[in-house]
Amino acid sequence: NKKITIAIDGFSSTGKSTIAKQLAKQLGYVYVDSGAMYRAVTLYAMQNNFIGETYFKVETLIEQLPTIDISFVFNEALGFAEVYLNGINVEKNIRTLEVSGFVSKVAAVPEVRKQLVDQQRKIGENKGVVMDGRDIGTVVFPNADLKLFVTASAGTRAERRYKELIERGDRVDYNAVLKNVQERDYMDSNRKDSPLVKAKDAIEIDNSNMSVEEQFEIISDLVNKAI
Numbered sequence: 001n002k003k004i005t006i007a008i009d010g011f012s013s014t015g016k017s018t019i020a021k022q023l024a025k026q027l028g029y030v031y032v033d034s035g036a037m038y039r040a041v042t043l044y045a046m047q048n049n050f051i052g053e054t055y056f057k058v059e060t061l062i063e064q065l066p067t068i069d070i071s072f073v074f075n076e077a078l079g080f081a082e083v084y085l086n087g088i089n090v091e092k093n094i095r096t097l098e099v100s101g102f103v104s105k106v107a108a109v110p111e112v113r114k115q116l117v118d119q120q121r122k123i124g125e126n127k128g129v130v131m132d133g134r135d136i137g138t139v140v141f142p143n144a145d146l147k148l149f150v151t152a153s154a155g156t157r158a159e160r161r162y163k164e165l166i167e168r169g170d171r172v173d174y175n176a177v178l179k180n181v182q183e184r185d186y187m188d189s190n191r192k193d194s195p196l197v198k199a200k201d202a203i204e205i206d207n208s209n210m211s212v213e214e215q216f217e218i219i220s221d222l223v224n225k226a227i
């Protein structure tokens with residue numbers, strides 16, 4: 001079997017990471033959650049008061065970009081890599097609704113994208129990688145061997161994200177989660193640099209009415225054909 005590159009893109013909370021993690025585990029590939037990288041930069045901007053409800057000090061963030069170190073460390077117990085910001089595990093801190101509220105603004109900054117895309121390409125240079133995000137099949141790995149574009153209705157996605165947050169103990173309001181999902185879809189699809197679009201050669205999977213198992217069967221078939 002040859003090693004391949006798998007790109008999984010789509011709107012927020014479509015379950016991309018569930019698919020990607022499962023595939024990586026099954027194939028013995030590296031899984032990269034590119035959204036976690038944008039979230040980590042956003043957390044950094046929040047911690048340093050570069051971004052808030054009424055302001056965004058873009059220039060200052062850009063200046064400090066070279067000092068922001070984002071890395072992945074494999075967690076044996078969990079079976080996947082966790083994201084670290086300047087040496088600190090931020091896996092939990094980057095998943096809050098607050099970070100979700102700012103991340104699409106930070107991800108629209110071309111300098112931020114350039115730095116993270118360079119790093120993503122380096123991680124994937126030897127193939128054997130499953131990466132999920134918004135621009136993986138279009139920008140990061142336009143030559144990926146298999147490209148999936150995952151969709152689901154906004155309501156389905158908000159419900160999934162809401163459950164996830166509640167299970168983690170975050171006291172969030174369903175409508176606030178739905179609003180965030182819709183706002184991010186809009187911003188991610190309409191930004192100038194690397195907007196979220198389906199790559200021409202991506203295979204679309206709408207999982208609104210699919211179980212995780214059904215979905216995985218379909219995807220496993222696609223992977224077997226690509227390998």
Ligand code: C5P
Nearest residue numbers: 012034035038103104107133134135184
């Ligand atoms: O995948 P996740 O929902 O965690 O991504 C968070 C945000 O990061 C997205 O809403 C998007 O603004 C940004 N992102 C991006 N490009 C990627 C991955 C994520 O712009 N490849």
